[in-house]
Amino acid sequence: MSDAAPALIIVLITILLPPVGVLMVAGCGADFLINICLTLLGYIPGHIHAFYIEYVYFDRRARAREGALTGRRAPAVYSERVQNGGNTGYGTM
16 A cells, blocks of 8 residues: 555545544644634634645655654644654654
8 A cells, every 4th residue: 555545545534524634643632622623613724724734744754754854843733743744753763
């Protein structure tokens, strides 16, 4: 399975339910709660936030694999999982 398949599945889920897409990428935390509130305020703000979180996650994931991940934090992203591109750092030297 290529890397594009999981991203495509998450995007399709996000189109239907933005908070579920954020939950899958960021976990249950501040980003998820913010997305629920934005989705309740309007479907479009929820989508914008969800796709931004997913973009940051997949971009940082690709950069981490290349070894090009910088220490700069993405603005308005509170999940460490998203900030690190899913890399928790355990088992590394």
